[in-house]
Amino acid sequence: xxxxxxxxxxxxxxxxxxxxxxxxxxxxxxxxxxxxxxxxxxxxxxxxxxxxxxxxxxxxxxxxxxxxxxxxxxxxxxxxxxxxxxxxxxxxxxxxxxxxxxxxxxxxxxxxxxxxxxxxxxxxxxxxxxxxxxxxxxxxxxxxxxxxxxxxxxxxxxxxxxxxxxxxxxxxxxxxxxxxxxxxxxxxxxxxxxxxxxxxxxxxxxxxxxxxxxxxxxxxxxxxxxxxxxxxxxxxxxxxxxxxxxxxxxxxxxxxxxxxxxxxx
Numbered sequence: 001x002x003x004x005x006x007x008x009x010x011x012x013x014x015x016x017x018x019x020x021x022x023x024x025x026x027x028x029x030x031x032x033x034x035x036x037x038x039x040x041x042x043x044x045x046x047x048x049x050x051x052x053x054x055x056x057x058x059x060x061x062x063x064x065x066x067x068x069x070x071x072x073x074x075x076x077x078x079x080x081x082x083x084x085x086x087x088x089x090x091x092x093x094x095x096x097x098x099x100x101x102x103x104x105x106x107x108x109x110x111x112x113x114x115x116x117x118x119x120x121x122x123x124x125x126x127x128x129x130x131x132x133x134x135x136x137x138x139x140x141x142x143x144x145x146x147x148x149x150x151x152x153x154x155x156x157x158x159x160x161x162x163x164x165x166x167x168x169x170x171x172x173x174x175x176x177x178x179x180x181x182x183x184x185x186x187x188x189x190x191x192x193x194x195x196x197x198x199x200x201x202x203x204x205x206x207x208x209x210x211x212x213x214x215x216x217x218x219x220x221x222x223x224x225x226x227x228x229x230x231x232x233x234x235x236x237x238x239x240x241x242x243x244x245x246x247x248x249x250x251x252x253x254x255x256x257x258x259x260x261x262x263x264x265x
Contacts, residue, residue: 110252217243224237
């Protein structure tokens, strides 16, 4: 698809996208250097006490923080501007005169935002795993149930844990796309999902929603906890994937309709 190829080329040329990839690539090694130089450990965080005992603890420590704050920010930086930038630069008319329909433009831009978000997640996963192994080696990882997990299984669980972040990540991308088209503002497209994520995190921390918190888009970011056990359970993963899909559909369907029916002239 020509629109997809063009959007990917344009995204790669943007400084903010390059900065996002640089953060994903260099952030975990820098954290490993800081932790390696310290005598104390972040014992109040999940797997923080094991970062010098097993190289598989650091990527899970990074995941616990990134899944809550960093990943929604990175995907919003991509998806929240991919449509609004055309309004900001007044380039919609020239874009739609290239023998491409609005539906093709919508599909191409959404796919470009999704693929870039997947690439950012993949780079962060690989960088954090390599940094962790460089810091503490491939010694067994103590699981949440207390059973040591060997290098092979620990590697698979780290990769699976990071992969489980993909559904809610794409859900936030869909929210950013909707706000980008609806408001025609890059600021709203990037900042809106972050504000929504913050409100959801606060609601979850307050505990006032009870079981209704399962419908929040931020809840699936913690579903990986069930994997890092001697007896893993997958219920939260499936539930989180369905919740993320529902959010994506609920945002992309009206976003597409808005783009197809809006007056661009």
